Amino acid sequence: MRQTQDFGLWMLAQQKRIELVLQDVFSNLNRAAPTLHQAMRYAVLEGGKRIRPLLVYASAQTVNCPVVIADAIAASLELIHVYSLVHDDLPCMDNDIMRRGKPTVWKAYGEATAMLVGDALQSLAFEVLADALLHEKSDHAAATIVALSRAAGIKGMCGGQQMDLDSVGKHLTMQSLEQMHQHKTGALLKASVSLPAIAAGASVATIAILNEYAQAVGLAFQITDDILDATVDSTSLGKTAGKDAAQNKATYVTLLGVEAAREKAEKLCSDAHQLLESLPDLAWPLGELADLIVKRNS
Amino acid sequence: MRQTQDFGLWMLAQQKRIELVLQDVFSNLNRAAPTLHQAMRYAVLEGGKRIRPLLVYASAQTVNCPVVIADAIAASLELIHVYSLVHDDLPCMDNDIMRRGKPTVWKAYGEATAMLVGDALQSLAFEVLADALLHEKSDHAAATIVALSRAAGIKGMCGGQQMDLDSVGKHLTMQSLEQMHQHKTGALLKASVSLPAIAAGASVATIAILNEYAQAVGLAFQITDDILDATVDSTSLGKTAGKDAAQNKATYVTLLGVEAAREKAEKLCSDAHQLLESLPDLAWPLGELADLIVKRNS
Numbered sequence: 001m002r003q004t005q006d007f008g009l010w011m012l013a014q015q016k017r018i019e020l021v022l023q024d025v026f027s028n029l030n031r032a033a034p035t036l037h038q039a040m041r042y043a044v045l046e047g048g049k050r051i052r053p054l055l056v057y058a059s060a061q062t063v064n065c066p067v068v069i070a071d072a073i074a075a076s077l078e079l080i081h082v083y084s085l086v087h088d089d090l091p092c093m094d095n096d097i098m099r100r101g102k103p104t105v106w107k108a109y110g111e112a113t114a115m116l117v118g119d120a121l122q123s124l125a126f127e128v129l130a131d132a133l134l135h136e137k138s139d140h141a142a143a144t145i146v147a148l149s150r151a152a153g154i155k156g157m158c159g160g161q162q163m164d165l166d167s168v169g170k171h172l173t174m175q176s177l178e179q180m181h182q183h184k185t186g187a188l189l190k191a192s193v194s195l196p197a198i199a200a201g202a203s204v205a206t207i208a209i210l211n212e213y214a215q216a217v218g219l220a221f222q223i224t225d226d227i228l229d230a231t232v233d234s235t236s237l238g239k240t241a242g243k244d245a246a247q248n249k250a251t252y253v254t255l256l257g258v259e260a261a262r263e264k265a266e267k268l269c270s271d272a273h274q275l276l277e278s279l280p281d282l283a284w285p286l287g288e289l290a291d292l293i294v295k296r297n298s
Numbered sequence: 299m300r301q302t303q304d305f306g307l308w309m310l311a312q313q314k315r316i317e318l319v320l321q322d323v324f325s326n327l328n329r330a331a332p333t334l335h336q337a338m339r340y341a342v343l344e345g346g347k348r349i350r351p352l353l354v355y356a357s358a359q360t361v362n363c364p365v366v367i368a369d370a371i372a373a374s375l376e377l378i379h380v381y382s383l384v385h386d387d388l389p390c391m392d393n394d395i396m397r398r399g400k401p402t403v404w405k406a407y408g409e410a411t412a413m414l415v416g417d418a419l420q421s422l423a424f425e426v427l428a429d430a431l432l433h434e435k436s437d438h439a440a441a442t443i444v445a446l447s448r449a450a451g452i453k454g455m456c457g458g459q460q461m462d463l464d465s466v467g468k469h470l471t472m473q474s475l476e477q478m479h480q481h482k483t484g485a486l487l488k489a490s491v492s493l494p495a496i497a498a499g500a501s502v503a504t505i506a507i508l509n510e511y512a513q514a515v516g517l518a519f520q521i522t523d524d525i526l527d528a529t530v531d532s533t534s535l536g537k538t539a540g541k542d543a544a545q546n547k548a549t550y551v552t553l554l555g556v557e558a559a560r561e562k563a564e565k566l567c568s569d570a571h572q573l574l575e576s577l578p579d580l581a582w583p584l585g586e587l588a589d590l591i592v593k594r595n596s
Contacts, residue, residue, distance in 0.1 A: 029452060032481065036452055036460035087417060092390070092409035111390035112463050115413070116456050119385060122417065123451030126424050127444060134440035142432035142439040146425060153421030154327060154334055158414050162334035165410050183330065 007288040011054060018053040018078065019045070021071045025079075025128055039109040039117045040124070044082050047100035051221075051293065052077040055192035058285040059210060065196035072132030073144075073195045076125040080152050081188055083121035084161070086114055096240055122152070133199070144199045151191035160184025172250035178219065185225075186218035193286070206279070213275045213286060220268040221293045223261050226251035228298065230258065236298055269294045305586040309352060316351040316376065317343070319369045323377075323426055337407040337415045338422070342380050345398035349519075349591065350375040353490035356583035357508060363494035370430030371442075371493045374423040378450050379486055381419035382459070384412055392541070399536045420450070431497070442497045449489035458482025470548035476517065483523075484516035491584070504577070511573045511584060518566040519591045521559050524549035526596065529556065536596055567592045 022044055031037050053074035060070035089096040089104040090111060097107050106114035129148060133141035150156055160183025167180060193210045202210075226244065230253045234241040244251045252261040272290040276283050320342055329335050351372035358368035387394040387402040388409060395405050404412035427446060431439035448454055458481025465478060491508045500508075524542065528551045532539040542549045550559040570588040574581050 032477065033452055033457035033460040033464075035464055036457060040452065084417075087413055090390075090413070092388070092413060113460065115385055115388070115390060116460050116463075119382075119416070119420065120452040120456035122420050123447045123454075123456060127447035127451060130440045130443040130447060134444055138440065141443075142428045142436065145428035145439075145443055146432055149421045149425035149428060153425060154331055154338065154418045156421075158418035158421065159331035159334060162331040162411065162414050165414075166331075166333055179330065 007285060010285055010288075011292075014054055014057045015050055017057070017071070018050050018074050021075050022078065025075055025124070029124075035109070035113060036116055036120060039105060039113050040121060042108060043086050043105050043117050043121065044079065047102075048078070048082070049296075049298075050078060051289075052081055052188060052192040054289055055189065055214075055217075055286070056196055058283070058289055059193040060196040060200075062210075062279055062283040062286065063197045063200045063202040063206060065200035066136055069132050069136055069138065069199050070196055072129050073192075073199065076129040076148060077188060077192050077195070079121045079125035079128065080148070080157070083118040083125070084157060086121070087118040088161070090114055094243070098234070098240055125152075138199060140199050140201055144195055147191060147195055147198050151187040156183055156187030156191075157185075160187065167250065169248060170250075172255075174255055177250055177252070177255065181219065181222040182215070185222050186215065189218040189221060190214035209275055209278055213272050213290075216268040216272040216275070217290050217293055220265045220272070220290065223252045223265040223268070224294055224296065226253045227258055227261055227265070228296075229253075232297065265294045305583060308583055308586075309590075312352055312355045313348055315355070315369070316348050316372050319373050320376065323373055323422070327422075333407070333411060334414055334418060337403055337411050338419060340406060341384050341403045341415050341419065342377065345400075346376070346380070347594075347596075348376060349587075350379055350486060350490040352587055353487065353512075353515075353584070354494055356581070356587055357491040358494040358498075360508075360577055360581040360584065361495045361498045361500040361504060363498035364434055367430050367434055367436065367497050368494055370427050371490075371497065374427040374446060375486060375490050375493070377419045377423035377426065378446070378455070381416040381423070382455055384419070385416040386459070388412055394538055396532070396538055397536075423450075436497060438497050438499055442493055445489060445493055445496050449485040454481055454485030454489075455483075458485065465548065467546060468548075470553075472553055475548055475550070475553065479517065479520040480513070483520050484513065487516040487519060488512035507573055507576055511570050511588075514566040514570040514573070515588050515591055518563045518570070518588065521550045521563040521566070522592055522594065524551045525556060525559055525563070526594075527551075530595065534596055563592045 026041050029037060056070060056074040056077060085099060086105045088094050089099055090106050096104050098104065105117050126145065130141065130145060133144060152158065160180050163180040164184055167176065190211055193214045194207055197207045197210055229241055229244050232241055252264065256264065269290050273287050276287050324339050327335060354368060354372040354375060383397060384403045386392050387397055388404050394402050396402065403415050424443065428439065428443060431442060450456065458478055461478040462482055465474070488509055491512045492505055495505045495508055527539055527542050530539055550562065554562065567588045571585050574585050
């Protein structure tokens with residue numbers, strides 16, 4: 001009981017922290033291209049659940065990652081995540097007009113600028129991370145950046161997005177569905193817990209446990225997303241609901257049904273808790289985050 | 299005379315080298331997303347003048363940058379350059395159907411995949427560079443990656459692209475035109491000569507001279523581009539010609555006329571040569587590259 005209360009405070013503190021870090025990132029940018037600057041801020045600030053930054057901070061305190069580097073990792077993962085949303089929303093992808101309760105970037109700034117917003121956010125993610133690693137004279141700079149780039153590119157998120165595109169209208173097996181999600185959303189979630197460990201020079205064993213935890217939580221996250229898309233309305237969700245059914249997409253709900261999908265998510269969540277037993281007590285927010293991810297309603 | 303012959307051989311050798319390096323990059327990628335893998339290869343391999351890699355190799359031999367790192371810098375800059383072309387060609391940007399003498403990526407693979415190709419190529423650029431710096435245990439990994447990310451993002455190429463978008467239909471002064479080009483194409487060209495120097499831990503003075511050289515050559519490159527767009531047909535150019543006039547864009551040709559634009563490019567080229575006099579003799583291919591950039595006909 002005590003811990004759940006503590007978690008509410010912990011989460012609020014981290015969410016405030018990441019907002020300040022992200023605001024800082026933008027106030028340090030030059031403004032030679034003011035339209036782009038404004039559109040990037042519009043995409044990033046005041047929005048989102050900041051799940052990846054929360055995972056970063058929880059992992060960082062577990063592995064004793066320096067706070068300046070944790071901030072940079074949290075910002076870089078959120079920037080990569082937001083860039084992918086901006087590009088996903090474009091007419092040639094999902095053609096979405098509503099995101100985080102406001103018009104999508106292309107609706108507000110036009111398609112060409114939305115594309116550049118995504119492109120520039122990706123560069124910015126690497127800049128923010130490399131800059132902090134440089135400033136802190138990190139011994140693990142190159143390894144940390146390799147891990148971010150793999151999570152973002154064809155071996156991770158972009159690869160998963162292409163698998164998703166290629167799967168439209170096809171019958172997907174559970175195995176292909178999981179492979180797709182492990183790339184599309186799983187890679188960044190995994191990076192959220194592994195990057196602080198890599199940057200902190202944690203042991204291979206610790207990194208392996210964190211990766212297993214992230215794999216379970218990432219999958220549970222996606223299953224929950226599928227359940228929400230099928231069961232919650234757009235207003236509560238803050239984005240267009242019912243998209244999967246409209247696009248005739250294979251999801252955990254279409255393959256398993258809502259009830260079995262929910263059970264699978266809960267099983268994964270309890271696996272995640274079990275993995276955390278081998279980590280220091282400081283890892284407790286990772287357990288709470290696993291619960292939050294499965295029990296969220298938006 | 300002797301040196302011009304040598305330069306032909308030097309250039310052929312470096313062009314062969316970068317093709318092999320780029321082929322290697324793709325053969326080391328996993329193929330879980332085969333459509334994306336194939337479309338990325340289509341965008342990158344067998345095409346282009348490889349001007350950025352040539353500048354990288356010329357700078358690398360001047361500052362004694364390890365060859366494995368030079369290869370990675372050359373590949374990463376070419377990957378960033380190609381990603382920007384793939385996104386530029388999309389219907390929401392330039393709506394171009396022909397590039398390097400073949401259908402553009404979106405014409406061949408569809409718009410959604412073309413967007414992902416660009417996104418994944420940007421991640422890959424950072425991965426290739428960080429991977430080599432990790433492998434070589436570089437002391438300058440973070441600084442080198444900061445420089446790449448700045449050249450690619452809002453402070454560099456993406457910022458310039460937005461300035462270009464914002465300038466359509468407006469009267470541009472020479473100053474705004476130069477600012478736009480210094481970002482849009484200048485930043486990556488400058489990075490091509492400065493990254494090997496940063497990675498090699500060259501002196502601040504050497505980096506400053508290389509940056510000045512790159513500034514002159516970058517501007518000369520853009521002026522030559524404008525002249526070619528106004529005076530050469532699409533077939534010789536390997537891409538759509540006459541686009542600037544059709545889009546009513548301010549260019550060096552519209553602001554200065556063809557003759558004065560050509561004189562300006564030649565003046566910049568001679569400035570570049572003068573700067574090289576303070577660098578070691580090994581810098582000679584940088585002088586030849588300046589000539590090539592101004593005298594090219596496609």
